[in-house]
Amino acid sequence: MAKNDKLYDLIIVGGGxxxxxxxxxAEKKALSYLILEKGTVVNSLYNYPTNMQFFSTSEKLELDEIPFISKEAKPSKQEALEYYRRIATSRRLNMKLFEKVEAVExxxxxxxxxxTKSNHSARNIILAxxxxxxxxxxxxxxxxLHKVFHYYDDPHLYAFQKVAVVGASNSAVDAALEIYRKGGDVTMIVRGNEIGDRVKYWVKPDVENRIKEGSIKALFNAQIVKIEQDIIKIDQKGQEITLENDFVLALTGYRPNFKMLKSLGVKLEGKMKKPVYDSQTMETNVPGIYLAGVVCGGLETHKWFIENSRAHAALIAEHIANK
Ligand SMILES: Cc1cc2nc3c(=O)[nH]c(=O)nc-3n(C[C@H](O)[C@H](O)[C@H](O)COP(=O)(O)OP(=O)(O)OC[C@H]3O[C@@H](n4cnc5c(N)ncnc54)[C@H](O)[C@@H]3O)c2cc1C
Structure with a gap:
């Protein structure tokens, strides 16, 4: 495996x-850096649903005040990919793509x-x-089973199919509405007794009205207990329900890589596994290891997003530069 002799001021894990x-x-503070990204540039965004529209207006997604021009106030996925990729090109960011970080010692x-490809050294690490x-x-x-997906991409696949959408958050609601509108037969399976209260205020009435009129079916206080090739079994308040089914879209959320955080010695606190860090500097309990972005929230992944976590970057660079 290739060994690189350069010692960076910081290595950034994640090119989101x-x-x-x-x-x-880091560039502003003349710190040497390297981004290591396991996929393409802004890999998570690349894997978001094809037709998604950000809930933030474009200026709230801007980095370093570089203008983000979008056709509508809230940009599309394609516009965001274009924006962040153009920054990477025009600022000649030092990054290695498709190179996954497996261990930090x-x-x-x-x-x-x-x-997965090489070894690198740095005085500081930012986990983003x-x-x-x-x-x-x-x-x-x-x-x-192959008919079960944890990511939603495009509604076309589900036309004329019996689709169970598990969850009641933004992702689940967006998928249920899109699939219904492309001819899918959608049943939402919701653990709680209503659609999530964080669902975008302009989308919530739409899904609630579709459920009320019966265009989208919904089972509340319910969870899937078994999936078979042609059916699913659901428990609703102790009663077993069997539904015919072609696809299951389990949009039940995602979680940070706690294994990696623990292996680095970062402490996780409480039921929500909140990583320990100083909110003034973003440095964790391990000196030299910093957190930036949505990884900071532990299981509360809704707490941090681009809008409110882009500020982490300046705090970290300032702290490292003053060391
Ligand atoms: C459908 C949807 C809509 C959203 N809309 C908005 C919105 O309107 N406004 C807003 O502010 N936020 C929005 N968000 C949230 C926002 O996208 C995230 O908060 C944001 O992507 C966080 O940026 P990040 O750089 O912290 O993490 P990510 O964008 O997830 O980037 C992390 C990167 O790290 C890489 N990576 C992970 N592990 C490794 C490893 N071991 N080695 C190397 N690389 C690794 C990943 O491939 C990824 O590219 C939305 C999220 C979703 C799902």
């Missing part, structure tokens, strides 16, 4: 919007980073790994 923000701030105040890689599993028999 916040990893890119960290690189821009601390040897005498220098971090040794082992990836997001939360989108690891879906929250239902842990039911049949979840491994």
């Amino acid at each position: 919007p916040i990893g890119i923000a960290c690189a821009l701030e 601390n040897a005498c105040d220098v971090f040794q980073v082992t990836t 790994t997001g939360f989108y890689d690891l879906p929250n599993l239902m842990n039911v028999p049949g979840e491994e």
Whole structure:
């Protein structure tokens, strides 16, 4: 495996919007850096649903005040990919793509980073790994079948099919509405007794009215207990219901890579597994290891998003530069 002799001031793990923000701030402070990204540039965004529209207006997604021009106030996925990719090109960001970080070890105040392709060293590490890689599993028999997906892409696949959409958050609601409008026969399976209260205010009445009129079916206080090739079994308040089924879209959320955080010695607190860090500097309980972006929230993945976490980058660069 290739060994690189360069010692960076910092290595940024994750080339999402916040990893890119960290690189821009590092450049301003003349800190040497390298972004290591396991997929393409802004890999999580690349894997978002084809027709998604951000809930933020474009200026709230801007990095380093670089204008983000979009056709409508709230940009599309394609516009966001274009925006962040153009920043990577025009600012000539130092990044290695399709190079996944597998281990980070601390040897005498220098971090040794082992990836799928190479080894790198840095005095500081920023973890900007997001939360989108690891879906929250239902842990039911049949979840491994090919008809079960934890990511939603495009509604066309589901036309004329019986689709169970599990969850009641933004992702589940967007998928249920799109699939219904492309001719899918949708049943939402919701653990609680209503559609999530964080669903976008302009979308919530739409799904509630579709449920009321019966265009989209919904089972509340219900969960899937078994998935088979042609049916699913659901428990609703102790009663077993069997439904014919072609596809299950389990949109039950995602979680940060806690295994990686723990392996680095970052402490996780409480039921929500909130990583320990200083909110003024973003440094964790491990000196030299920083967190940026949505990874900061532990299981509360809704707490941080691009809008409110892009500010992490400047805090970190300032702290490292003053060391
Ligand atoms: C459908 C949807 C709509 C959204 N709309 C908005 C919105 O309107 N406004 C808003 O502010 N936020 C929105 N968000 C949330 C926002 O996209 C995330 O908060 C944001 O992507 C966080 O950026 P990040 O850089 O912290 O993480 P990510 O974008 O997830 O980036 C993390 C990166 O780390 C990489 N990575 C992970 N592990 C490794 C490893 N071991 N080695 C190397 N690389 C690794 C991943 O491939 C990924 O590219 C939305 C999210 C979803 C799902």
